[in-house]
Amino acid sequence: MKTCLVSLVSDQTIPNILVALHFRPDFLLFFSTKKMEEKVKTKAILDTLLMRGLDYTSNYHVFQVNENSLLDLQQQFIDWTAKTGDAYNYIVNLTCGNKLMSLSAYDLFKEYEATMVYVPIPRNEFLIPFPKHRPKEPTLLKERLSVEEYLTAYGFSINNKSKTIKNFQKAKERRKITEFIINRYEVLQELFYTFIQDLRELIKKFPKNGYAYSLGKTLKNDSEREMLKLFGFGYENGKFIKNLDKSECRFLCGGWLEEYVYIAVEEALGIKGNVMIGVEAIDRKGNKNEFDVIFTYENSLNLIECKSLDPDEGSEFKVGIIDFYYKLGALRRNFGLTPNAYLATTSKEVYDQTGNIKPHLIERGKQFNITLVPYDKLKNIKEFLSKT
Template identity: 40%
Template sequence: MKRMHVSLVSDHTIPNILAIEEFEPDELLLVSTKKMEDKGKAGHILECLADRGLDYHNRHHILTVAEDSLLDCHRKLESWVEGRKASEFIVNLTGGNKIMSIAAYAFFKDYGSRMIYIPIPRNEYIMPFPKGGAQKPVMLSQRLSVAEYLKAYGLTTLNTRHLEGMAKEARERRELSHLIVARYEKLKALLEKLGEVLRPHRGDREFVLKETFSGATNEAKELMRRMNFSLKGVEAEKCLTKSEIQFLTGGWLEEYCFNEVFAYRGKGVDDVVIGIQIKNQKGTDNEFDVMFTKDNALYTVECKSLEQQEDKGTEALYKVAALQKDFGLRVGSFLVSTSPYILKNGVVRPSIAARAEHLNTEVVAPHEVVNFRQHLTDKLKLN
């Protein structure tokens, strides 16, 4: 007997993917609408499944129904089920709209089908029908990576090949980035000067730095020594790679945050990447400093370092807003900043705080950056 899995397609594709992977049916029926197909939602589900080793490209059928018509849903389901009535049906009622859910329930209950429902955002399903089905929630063990999560919503990762290399460099520089955060006030003048000199060269493959650093603190000298600068009195020289230039012009904060999240990989955090570049279906691309998944939910960390202008303080929030629009749901986010321009009278500016709250974003102020890990554990309930 073939196992048929029926999914109702909506903007939220993750519950469909989790259920299909849980039951691994022989064939799929994706009940969709013109609106969802214009967005390519069924295709996003199939592509994500294929990436996870379940290729249904030749084992699926897409049924496009009128979203507000019970009669249309029933007629098209009746046509599809011909020749398949002896199959076992598992129906995921999570997606679609209310009309589609009612239609699917009313139609398939006559076949003794198992009906499941996944309460978003919990990673479990309940079985409301048949009555003898699972009464208690059944846990779902599948966890999506960042790239898989993005693909499930139709977003393309542009720099997949470089992600592991960037993560490796960040891990190798963990002690350096932690040193900068721990001694930031003593290193601030050095970082500001390096920023002025190096920022025009962020796109260069390498750059020979020759500068005078009079009055450099012991902490500044220690950082330069650790980065293998040649120090002669107040003179410093080094041929910097592109990666090192980016590190010294703000990348250190991104790498610090990445490593704080990475410390929980496998301990609550499922996947974490740094410097990911993504493109939506409209062709708009964006880069995110740190992105990670936990329990099939997506989180971002945007970092603002040094003396950036006030209007730059909200740039990250606009990126979060754009991402949430792509997903149609609230992505959990952090804005981590060492810039004084996000503050007014020692607290986060009301305009930034209000927008951050609206976007489910926690602002980590300059004096709290050193405690970012605690903010992570509190917000995400990590051990």
């Protein structure tokens, strides 16, 4: 007899996807609601499974039920089976949906001797809690989702995949430079503030043929000279010059920090995770969301926002962190997406007079599940991330 997996649809799509990938059933039944279908949650689940080669286009059915009724879910299923005459071995994922939907599904499918499973989020395993006096040992969920699969599961699509590959390649090529910068940033920061002041506005309307940049600043130390040499600057008529492309311009205006963090995270994860840099994701309404560094690890989503700002622009830093809070709030409110989040910054504005991170930033971060990664932690970010 064929197998049918029954899933209760809610904002949290990952448990339904992981269980489907584990059992790979013949047919999918979804008990959803009007609100969840307006959010296209079922479609997001199906799209993610399709990315793994599981095409259920002709092998699924959605019941749109009254989430506050025990009987509606059951009656719709009974009417459907009477009409189709289909018979299956049922597996019921009780993880998602609200409590009434779970109770109704359990009450209904126990009569069909269904296997009931439950995923204790965020663990990558499922339980078979019944019969309650003889529960089985947890079963591991071995599948791990990539960044693109995770975003697809929440209704996003990546619209700059080819660019992210180029971002990755550039980060690899410039690794030596980013490591040089992070290890000498305290004596290089004045040089980078000059880059920001000279080039920041240029990025918005960057010339197609590049920009002939001439650095008028008087260098103050050997590290600044070494940095310019590593980046390929020439010297002519008393000025350091280089024809910059847009990627190089972004790098000098703070993109170096994104590349440094990306390489560090990739090496920390190894084959256990997936990481991308400079991702532009479009939501179902066409809104664009930009992520500096984004990675999955053990089926959790993690965002790292990178801020390299002027120390005398405390207000700009505050705007940056508030923007990041707003971004996370919107993701949670609109999509049920609850990533682990980090704010990596070289700004000294995060410290108080005693050299500790300002308490109000720590407390505000806790409210949004954001961990602040200041400069003194950035140099050992691989170790820092392994402890968080």
